[in-house]
Amino acid sequence: MVRMMEYQNADVVIVGTGASGLFAALHLPEYMNIIMITKTTVEESDSFLAQGGICVLKDEEDYESFMDDTMKAGHYENRKESVDIMIRSSRGVIEELIGYGVRFAMKNGHLDYTREGCHSKPRILFHEDITGKEITSHLLAAVKKLPNVTLMEHTTMVDIIEEENRCKGILTVRENQLCAIYAKNTILASGGIGGLYEHSTNYAHLTGDALAISLRHGVQLENIDYIQIHPTTLFSTKKGRRFLISESVRGEGAKLYGADGKRFANEVLPRDILTKKIHEQMEKDQKPYVWLDMTGLGKDVIFHHFPHIYETCLNEGYDVTKEWIPVVPAQHYFMGGIHVDSVSKTSMEHLYAVGETSCNGVHGANRLASNSLLESLVFGKRAAADIIQEETRQNQNSKNSLDIEKDNFKNLAEQAALYYNKNKNDLIQEYKMSVLDEIERERKAR
Numbered sequence: 001m002v003r004m005m006e007y008q009n010a011d012v013v014i015v016g017t018g019a020s021g022l023f024a025a026l027h028l029p030e031y032m033n034i035i036m037i038t039k040t041t042v043e044e045s046d047s048f049l050a051q052g053g054i055c056v057l058k059d060e061e062d063y064e065s066f067m068d069d070t071m072k073a074g075h076y077e078n079r080k081e082s083v084d085i086m087i088r089s090s091r092g093v094i095e096e097l098i099g100y101g102v103r104f105a106m107k108n109g110h111l112d113y114t115r116e117g118c119h120s121k122p123r124i125l126f127h128e129d130i131t132g133k134e135i136t137s138h139l140l141a142a143v144k145k146l147p148n149v150t151l152m153e154h155t156t157m158v159d160i161i162e163e164e165n166r167c168k169g170i171l172t173v174r175e176n177q178l179c180a181i182y183a184k185n186t187i188l189a190s191g192g193i194g195g196l197y198e199h200s201t202n203y204a205h206l207t208g209d210a211l212a213i214s215l216r217h218g219v220q221l222e223n224i225d226y227i228q229i230h231p232t233t234l235f236s237t238k239k240g241r242r243f244l245i246s247e248s249v250r251g252e253g254a255k256l257y258g259a260d261g262k263r264f265a266n267e268v269l270p271r272d273i274l275t276k277k278i279h280e281q282m283e284k285d286q287k288p289y290v291w292l293d294m295t296g297l298g299k300d301v302i303f304h305h306f307p308h309i310y311e312t313c314l315n316e317g318y319d320v321t322k323e324w325i326p327v328v329p330a331q332h333y334f335m336g337g338i339h340v341d342s343v344s345k346t347s348m349e350h351l352y353a354v355g356e357t358s359c360n361g362v363h364g365a366n367r368l369a370s371n372s373l374l375e376s377l378v379f380g381k382r383a384a385a386d387i388i389q390e391e392t393r394q395n396q397n398s399k400n401s402l403d404i405e406k407d408n409f410k411n412l413a414e415q416a417a418l419y420y421n422k423n424k425n426d427l428i429q430e431y432k433m434s435v436l437d438e439i440e441r442e443r444k445a446r
């Protein structure tokens with residue numbers, strides 16, 4: 001039984017505590033009251049799982065090549081303006097991360113760069129094979145120090161509260177208690193859709209709720225059938241999240257073999273093409289996996305660059321320094337999402353979307369490896385900057401509209417709660433199906 005409603009107020013409510021949501025919060029001013037919610041704990045986001053690294057514009061000479069690699073991987077369906085923004089902002093973002101205490105691998109006193117599939121040059125910064133954890137834990141620690149941010153765990157957004165295409169906040173559920181959060185601005189930073197699939201590298205609670213809610217409220221989506229399958233995850237017959245064998249393993253020289261012990265593909269092909277080749281080989285071999293050989297990397301590289309992969313595989317019974325491991329493609333990343341412009345605004349007023357849940361066009365039809373953490377940070381920061389700018393503009397133009405808005409908010413929140421209470425038994429399933437149906441519809445229409 002869901003209990004009666006509570007009310008809260010915020011200047012900004014952020015749905016999601018991954019890299020995109022945290023970075024947005026860090027760029028909002030301290031005079032703004034911010035509420036951040038997350039479905040489970042603050043450590044359980046895909047941002048913590050990122051292994052390979054984060055791209056950066058190495059030097060001015062790398063600009064054209066970085067742009068070409070991103071566009072080529074995206075089948076030239078990327079929005080060039082967004083790619084340009086991401087590349088141009090990258091060095092500044094990395095400097096900020098270092099300022100928060102993030103440690104990247106160094107060589108001879110300089111940042112060290114690695115390479116992954118489809119990158120024509122090494123331009124990826126990394127921290128062992130746990131780059132996401134290194135970045136996100138430092139951002140989280142910085143957010144926790146902010147007096148104006150309230151972090152709410154085990155709190156699920158079940159609806160947005162809107163009137164005439166203007167977002168006024170969200171409806172949440174926590175321990176069977178409904179809560180309506182009024183917010184001048186709402187940022188959806190709710191990650192990907194891996195939880196909709198049986199085999200995925202994502203956390204299972206990432207089920208595309210923000211997309212389902214957007215669909216219900218007529219918020220524009222884009223390219224939602226563009227889903228990236230990662231070519232190499234550790235094969236397992238167990239249920240649950242698949243363990244990723246990072247692309248940088250192949251970038252550093254690991255090789256793929258079929259059942260006959262022969263190589264069948266160039267290991268650094270774009271993810272979608274390599275996935276196709278692996279599926280073809282699996283079909284030919286009549287096996288649910290192909291083999292990946294990391295032994296050639298040598299113990300030194302494996303222990304220093306890939307200690308987490310080494311440990312996890314060892315726990316699953318494979319010593320990657322000595323033997324091949326079975327790998328299989330799995331759902332990994334979502335290029336499409338809630339359509340946003342270059343400052344992360346959706347088609348609904350006062351509603352922003354950032355990170356994997358959004359589509360700002362950076363990735364086109366296929367993401368270039370290690371561009372997503374960067375894209376999440378760059379466009380999370382831009383959402384914050386736009387909120388500040390809009391707030392300044394509105395303060396100059398209008399006075400006292402807030403109280404009127406808040407009165408009406410209660411009515412709207414009650415309507416949203418009514419809908420939730422009526423449908424709550426089927427709502428989660430309904431949300432999941434609506435996203436999967438829309439993906440299928442878009443795929444067929446293409």
Ligand SMILES: Cc1cc2nc3c(=O)[nH]c(=O)nc-3n(C[C@H](O)[C@H](O)[C@H](O)COP(=O)(O)OP(=O)(O)OC[C@H]3O[C@@H](n4cnc5c(N)ncnc54)[C@H](O)[C@@H]3O)c2cc1C
Pocket residue numbers: 015016017018019020021037038039040044045046047048049050051052053054055131132155156157158189190191192201202203205206207208209210244332333354355356357369370371372373374376
């Ligand atoms: C195994 C793995 C390895 C990866 N490696 C790399 C890499 O090397 N480099 C790279 O650039 N990218 C990598 N990625 C991709 C990258 O990690 C993600 O795209 C990025 O971190 C997404 O960040 P985000 O903030 O958008 O979402 P997330 O970090 O996934 O956070 C989503 C948040 O939304 C919350 N949420 C969702 N729905 C609701 C709801 N209804 N109510 C409340 N909260 C909700 C979740 O609880 C969570 O806090 C990897 C991904 C995976 C899974």
